[in-house]
Amino acid sequence: MLPVAGLLAYWAGGELGLTALAAALPLAMLAHGPRRLQGQPKAMSDQVSARLDATLADISARGGVTGCLVIQFDDLAQLCDRLGRARQSEALAACVARLRGAMRPGDVLYTLEDGSIAVALSRVPLLDLDIMVRIAARLHLVVQQPTMLAQGPLQLTCSIGFCHSLQLARPTGRALLDAAQIAGDEASRYRPGAIRGYSADLARARADRDALRAGFADAVDRGEIRAWFQPQLSTDSGEVTGIEALVRWHHPDRGILLPGAFLPAISGSELMELLGQTVLTQALATLAELDRRGLRVPTVAVNFSAQELRDPQLPERLGWTLDRFHLAPSRLTVEVLESVVAGDGDEIIASNIDRIAAMGCGVDLDDFGTGNASITAIRRFAPNRLKIDRSFVREVDQNRDQQMLVTAILSLAERLGLETLAEGVETQAEHALLAQLGCGHVQGYVIARPMPVDELATWLVAQRENHARALRIGVNTR
Numbered sequence: 001m002l003p004v005a006g007l008l009a010y011w012a013g014g015e016l017g018l019t020a021l022a023a024a025l026p027l028a029m030l031a032h033g034p035r036r037l038q039g040q041p042k043a044m045s046d047q048v049s050a051r052l053d054a055t056l057a058d059i060s061a062r063g064g065v066t067g068c069l070v071i072q073f074d075d076l077a078q079l080c081d082r083l084g085r086a087r088q089s090e091a092l093a094a095c096v097a098r099l100r101g102a103m104r105p106g107d108v109l110y111t112l113e114d115g116s117i118a119v120a121l122s123r124v125p126l127l128d129l130d131i132m133v134r135i136a137a138r139l140h141l142v143v144q145q146p147t148m149l150a151q152g153p154l155q156l157t158c159s160i161g162f163c164h165s166l167q168l169a170r171p172t173g174r175a176l177l178d179a180a181q182i183a184g185d186e187a188s189r190y191r192p193g194a195i196r197g198y199s200a201d202l203a204r205a206r207a208d209r210d211a212l213r214a215g216f217a218d219a220v221d222r223g224e225i226r227a228w229f230q231p232q233l234s235t236d237s238g239e240v241t242g243i244e245a246l247v248r249w250h251h252p253d254r255g256i257l258l259p260g261a262f263l264p265a266i267s268g269s270e271l272m273e274l275l276g277q278t279v280l281t282q283a284l285a286t287l288a289e290l291d292r293r294g295l296r297v298p299t300v301a302v303n304f305s306a307q308e309l310r311d312p313q314l315p316e317r318l319g320w321t322l323d324r325f326h327l328a329p330s331r332l333t334v335e336v337l338e339s340v341v342a343g344d345g346d347e348i349i350a351s352n353i354d355r356i357a358a359m360g361c362g363v364d365l366d367d368f369g370t371g372n373a374s375i376t377a378i379r380r381f382a383p384n385r386l387k388i389d390r391s392f393v394r395e396v397d398q399n400r401d402q403q404m405l406v407t408a409i410l411s412l413a414e415r416l417g418l419e420t421l422a423e424g425v426e427t428q429a430e431h432a433l434l435a436q437l438g439c440g441h442v443q444g445y446v447i448a449r450p451m452p453v454d455e456l457a458t459w460l461v462a463q464r465e466n467h468a469r470a471l472r473i474g475v476n477t478r
């Protein structure tokens with residue numbers, strides 16, 4: 001409009017007109033500024049709640065039900081890495097258009113700030129859990145339809161959470177959206193393709209997770225996050241060949257929390273890196289301290305999440321931390337879950353593991369047998385050792401099927417030139433049979449439970465004495 005206004009002013013008043021316009025314009029902008037600010041578009045989540053509020057108002061006058069669904073696309077970050085931002089947006093836009101086409105006219109679809117999609121349903125006479133699940137399943141199918149991109153067809157997957165207004169004691173637009181998001185977050189923990197409805201239990205669990213997440217960084221500062229250690233033995237010599245660091249939270253109110261109680265609360269956030277570095281530092285400090293006390297343990301194994309393994313700085317970080325404690329890289333073993341290497345296309349993880357192995361660190365494939373990694377994936381990630389999951393070890397001495405599975409894993413490992421360790425060995429009979437079958441190392445409650453550092457030192461001294469005594473009298477320490 002500015003050039004037009006300029007021309008008009010010049011035509012009406014010549015140079016004087018232009019001068020008047022120049023003086024008036026800033027004043028007009030000042031006068032309109034605040035009103036423009038008030039009129040700025042609302043955040044998308046506010047628009048969703050406003051829409052649902054309007055439907056709820058209609059419902060309180062005429063009766064009926066409404067609901068909200070939140071669709072969270074799985075692995076958006078990897079998609080962006082793989083396709084680039086432009087292609088990712090193109091795929092998402094095509095998917096949103098398909099979703100719009102699949103909804104009824106009164107339903108409204110919004111793209112939220114975090115890339116997820118909220119659907120505000122229109123007023124309907126009847127809506128229950130069953131119907132919501134059916135709507136979610138239909139939307140899920142729509143998301144899964146392949147999108148044609150220049151590189152070929154792309155199939156998206158998503159997790160969906162939902163809530164309908166009868167599920168809430170005091171439904172408001174905001175409460176419905178929040179509840180659907182809580183259910184969506186829960187669904188995305190079981191991705192791909194999970195669908196979850198809201199429940200009060202979910203909300204409580206979410207509040208619990210939020211509290212743990214909010215307190216985690218302070219807990220690290222206060223020294224409440226500590227590595228405990230579980231020994232690993234050679235089935236050949238009976239000697240301790242390593243220890244695994246397993247994190248514990250010494251919580252002031254709730255006692256000692258296992259990783260299962262708090263890892264889900266921090267996973268996906270930068271706190272996971274803080275946890276990783278804390279455990280790594282304590283693990284290496286412990287190894288160095290044991291060296292000083294003359295209780296040398298060859299290696300300490302540290303668990304790394306997919307998120308940490310995706311960090312391009314990880315190999316350097318490991319290098320610096322090893323240097324800090326004057327330890328050779330071979331003293332550190334990196335544990336990678338089999339399920340992490342099973343996912344294809346994760347080139348950053350593959351190259352990180354390559355670099356870590358090239359530095360001289362050990363690489364263990366954790367929970368082996370549960371993660372569906374292909375032989376190709378195992379070869380590509382080239383671990384040194386397979387950690388046979390506890391589910392195969394349980395009652396291996398009594399159960400023929402278990403024996404066959406363990407034997408199959410052991411022969412696969414042999415063919416691939418990999419060492420083996422059986423996890424979760426709980427009885428002497430399991431230990432003995434695993435040794436007979438040719439499994440190289442064992443770890444489990446029958447040897448020792450995970451323990452804090454000072455107990456570990458005492459245990460190592462006792463173990464060493466037992467081992468020496470057994471050798472003297474010619475008894476096999478197994």
Ligand code: C2E
Pocket residue numbers: 230245246247258259260263275276279303304305335366367390423424425426443444445446450
């Ligand atoms: P994991 O790495 O497979 O560790 C083995 C788990 O089995 C540990 O549970 C250990 O306490 C338990 N365990 C050991 N021996 C036996 C046994 O004989 N019987 C039975 N029933 N269980 C046994 P925990 O400490 O609760 O850790 C659970 C998982 O949490 C670990 O599984 C690992 O995946 C994860 N984790 C633990 N510490 C860390 C960490 O520092 N960072 C990351 N990213 N993950 C961790």
Ligand code: MG
Pocket residue numbers: 244303335366
């Ligand atoms: Mg492990």
Ligand code: MG
Pocket residue numbers: 366367387389423
């Ligand atoms: Mg394991």
